[in-house]
Amino acid sequence: MHDRSRLPDKIYNVHYKNDIRYTMQLCRWILKPIGIWHLVYDRSSQYEKLISATLIFACFSVLCFVLVPSGPYTLLREKDINVKLKLFGPVGFCLTSAIKYCFLGMRGTAIGKCIKHVEHDWQVIQYQDHRKMMLRNVLVGRRLTTLCVIFLYTGGMSYHTIMPLSSRMKANDNYTNRPLVYPGYDIYFDPQASPVYEIVFCLHCLSAIIQYSITTAVCSLAAIFATHACGQVQILMTLLDDLVDGKKNKNTTVDKRLTLITRHHVRVLRFTADVEEVLHEICLMELVAATLIICLLEYYCMMEWENSDAVAIFTYFILLISLTFNILIFCYIGELIVEEYSKIASAAYEVNWYDLPGHKALDLVLIITISHYPPKLTAGKFCDLSLNTFSTVLKTSVVYLNLLRTVTQ
Template structure:
């Protein structure tokens, strides 16, 4: 806009506009304002979608961390509840914790775990195809922009704009892959948290029931892009 006012510059800020002559006022200002507002609105829309998807992935990852802490403290919590119910002030052995109290806390952990898995499955169902489209579009844009940047001098303004745009879209993919990778890692660490639980000496029937959740937690939660590839740092490096 400043170039237009002082230097009579008539080039549009983003793309050429050929419906009518924009070299004179007020047509240039109207089209300039239209393009600027349209680009800003589109950028806000994309940023909002990115924030939503990354926020959900971050939430799932943190829920797995909370599940790990709950699993590590489960025996201690059951011990404290049994101690309060029996109104015993002195310490007693872990094997004296009633089975019903242990089962109650285990059921809460299982319900919590299943709720997180269900949330991850719903995310996969809603956003999987969107993420696939994003990956394919990013690959196309990367190829086109890098070719376009090669047509200009490396230090030119046009080349700098292209490389800046490439940096932005690769950052977007990195954030998706990073948090998808975090979800997978934290879901795998759930089984380690159960092994760190002080279950030695508890009722044998309770220990047998732990086997099922241990086996389930060893299967990681993998967020994919259209079932084609998983969101991970390995995928980002491939892109």
Template sequence: MALTVLERFYLIDDGFFSFNIKYLFFVGLWPEKTLTRNQKILYKIYEIFIHTLTIIFLIMAGIGTYQHNDDLLIVLSNMDKSLVVYNFFLKTIIFLIKRDQLKDLIDEIEASGDEVTKERKKLMANYVMVITGITAAVVSAFSILALLEGAMSIEAWMPFDPMESSMNLVLSLQIIAVCVFPALCRAFAMQGLVCSMIRYLCDQLIHLQKELRSLDYVKDAEMITRMKFKMIIRKHIRLMSYSMKMESIFKEYFLVQNLAVTVELCLNAVMMTTVGVQQITLLFTFLVYLVLALINAYIYCYLGNELIIQSEGIALAAYESTWTSWPVDLQKDLLIVINASQRPLKLSAGGMALLSIQTFSQALYNGYSIFAVLNDAVN
């Protein structure tokens, strides 16, 4: 039977995050350790080249917005689409700053001996591919729609007049696509790795809960029971360490994500009140981009919430174990585990807000509140 692309990745490298790391490598964010000196130089040039493409797009979009500053709809539309790229670009910069720390953490996780099922790896890899494909399809569809309408998908400065001919328009749309698409791929490569790491923690916490519930004390096998319990405690401490390191690495990353969603919601609410019903295509574009942004933000918050739930579940699993038949010293150790588990593992956005469903709801509320204030001030 022919192997799929994902299965080939697993055969090449059976690590926890093999697919995510390969994806990051292809988008210029993860130089492999096996590269030679010349290959590292070429890879660095490739990395800088993709950075340059994103910066060129932001400059062109900024100039295009300024050139049409008398048209509120164009300004709002450009701000909406540019905000997405700014979000991705800022998260990329943060990712690069923290990359060495992240590599050390991943090496530590992969050397831990923890098991991750192949089904889980495939699920996370499929998630990355699906979200990338959907976003690419949406962006392509709106670009084609703009081409059919004889308009620019985003008003950006070009060294030629895009409206002079259909050939110029097609060329301008291609230039925009070449500048934007690598940034999109980078964003989803980073998102895939972050989500896979959170999912890994959740799965290991679930495994710990099962181990605790199934831990039986038998007098004849006391040493085995004590050894199993000792391994459970060590793993729990190790997972807590991983969680704290992840929070330190990604707190600025999640802060940018949280702020971007709030601003995106506020901006789209303003556009909804400005755009007329007759401009249904523009209105639909705003809605689709907003939905995609909210889905991405929800995925982060859902996984952060799941991490909190599963880490708190350790305390319940410990209480549901057969601790009543254990020796007093083991019961005291179990009480320490319960007390430690009552402080859940968490990820935060800049240390100001936990990554949870509640934070997602709060971001939506904040966006609407800012819009309501601005709307009242204008009226």
């Protein structure tokens, strides 16, 4: 079988190292602290892989430190329905983050394959305008990743720091109860005693950083791979424009240019299929978690509005905006891929096919036909990621909110 990820026979782009570094920079920064980068990058040394394994163990231990006490407490010990609902949001997000972390580790080989595919494409660029197209798309991916980081960390860290520090409750004149985001430690030790409280509080903040790093890592991978595919589709359309005249590919026949177009098209389709295989399970977790947690955050905002707690309202509202924008990015990425692939049919038809010799124009029919069925990013292969899906998520969260209000009243 032909190995599509091997090094190209000839490297045309002399700037490929800088281009690859620029493309993967933000993703590498996010994946390294949680130990995933050296797991997926095949050029990592044994020492780096050992560090990666240590980081993964440490991160998973911190997540378990949150889930093991708070999970049973939320489900079994807490009897107040309002308090139980308030805990479902953060505990549920931590659980889904841990599951996504597992999927990232399980899909490490496939992610590495996609990264090598991206590197290969940067190495074989022959024309400066093609490189500019790819750099423009890389910039889009970097901006999406940056926005995801800003929104998630702003909302998430404010919830894990401002909320506990601003809601200290006095039980009596001699004792002050210092709340924690995740309860349930009282059966193991006294979480209110110093320095135990401070240690647990810091571990909760560390777990929040890990959770949001996992979510932004998934978003970064999706953004980089999707925008890279869009750049390759745009290159394909320039190759189609050059099919008849051959101004760029001089001294080549129509057959050779058509062969190049077909190979490029198939390669992009395979890459998108690989990306879909890597991300479809994680996207399903994102979709389900976003629907439920957005519903809970809407409920929290309404409850705190009734309690007139300005700090809590502001914190929950920021978190609501953050998670809503996060799922919007995933849906936008899916919409972007479909939109770019759908342009291939128009580009193929707009070629001066009537000037092609013989029956060469018939060879474009297959490209046009395939373009009518563009590849899509899906959530667990159940539903497509698109802006329509995003609107469905918001509508569903409102429906669940009304149901939740009816049950709790």
